[in-house]
Amino acid sequence: MLRSSLKLLNRYPYVAGPSKFGTFPVLQPTFAITSYPQPRHVPSEIPRPEYVPGNFFTADWGEHEHVEIEEASAEGIPLGSQGETRVREVAGMARDVLREVGQIIRPGITTNDIDKAVHETIISKGAYPSPLGYSSFPRSCTTSVNNVIAHGIPDERSLLPEDIINVDLTLFYKGYHGDTSATFQLPAVDKQGRDLLEATKEALEIGIQTCRPGKRYKDIGQEIEDFAKRHGFSVNGQFSGHGIGNRFHRPPWIFHCRNDEQGVMKPGDCFTIEPCLVQGRNSRGQLWDDGWTMVTESGARSAQFEHQVLITEDGVNVMTRI
Template sequence: MGVDNETEGERIGMGSKEERDVRMACKVAAEILKRAGDSVVKPGITTAQLDKAIHKMIIEHGAYPSPLGYSNYPKSCTTSINNVIVHGIPDDRPLHPQDIINIDLTIYLNGYHGDTSATFVLPEVDKLGRELVSATQEALDLGIRVCKPGVQISEIGKVIGEFSRRHGFSVNSQISGHGIGKVFHQPPWIFHDVNSEPGKMMPGDCFTIEPCLVQGAKSRGDLWDDGWTLATETGARAAQFEHQVLITDDGVEILTI
């Protein structure tokens, strides 16, 4: 798909200070996402207010919001509602009781990035919306379960894609997971559908898995004029979950929990 997974990103030294630092960045990112979901996401709040609250939490932890200023991105997190697949820019739009919303946040702490996202269900979301969100979370879990040293990186996309189609959803292929650590985005690139990308997982590989599932068979998104927001062409709803993981000597560990 035009990306070379034979080019390696920088691996994390197992048992090193850098491992401890990346673990801490991920732990803090996970805590902030949970706090936002538990206490801030509710009908009536605007996504700009949500972004402001998340920014405040990040700064209180002595960290910096990695998206802010990244390629001129104007906010501290992304908020993607209903048919927005990824990278929705927080604004004055209030949340409605029927909405699903993905919050994607990355923090930079002590020289390392911690990246995570989740889709939250507001009180009046219908059954189909809840099924989409549940299936997306399960797809992420399945992708993580295949991870261990020596396994082809493409196995992640294989299990996610096959699971999604069995349940009547499609996977958006415009968005990939990525290696991460001192650098926000680096190899390996993690595709979430069946693919033939080369490369095997090795101890110290640190990357995100972040599948975007869409209702129906057409998963492709249109890029809005803001240069960031990617929304489904059909208006179908999308959901995304993301964890940052570390390949260990004998398996995988989720860092953003």
């Protein structure tokens, strides 16, 4: 949960990247605190998810109504149903938004500019940006740069030519969520950074190839971790993929390293696979005081790619593949 009345000004001063991980800015918090600006406008005719507080768009920060996010049970989507049609539609919309937004990422653009583009593109489709108001999250997507593992909050920080940045976005449309993310490299990213991105893409594909009816959910994590270790990377275990459909987050939880999660895949299961690979052997993250931003303990870079998949009768369909 966000601390009330926060804005982190000049949030990302740089220190030199650790030489063994390459040349890049390591982001550090400074925590000059005022307040977050009001969330971006969403037309009233666009339905909100049930977790968005009724006064989210009007209250001062720290004064939002409390909305309990209920623990949901695992629930598949019946194949051939209206639910399948709708989840495929919204997943395709998420894919299209990410593709459009990826075209504007360049040196000099701010992460707030990226969030604005995500927000306006989603709204133009008559959909709602799922992160906006989720546990009072103040923006419409997350932007995680260099050593940020996940959940970076968009702000006025401008991208540099040496940066990598993950953009993670989710849409809510016709009662269902579509979720995807990708990590983009700016033009001066070094070879170690490029290698990290390529390995993370391949790790996601390995996880997807593991999926079919009867396979154990935990097999995904074993295959991804084995691959990452062979290539000198580690896998963060503090974040997981998740079931998704008419709920943003629900079981099954898809861990990307070795784990003891129970259950096997069956037709109609809909979930995300979204491994976070980290340079080096220490994958642990530490949380900033904003309550969201998770950075690597080592200062190494982290990358993430994500797809939303649906288990079919004879395999798996990647609904967010470009």
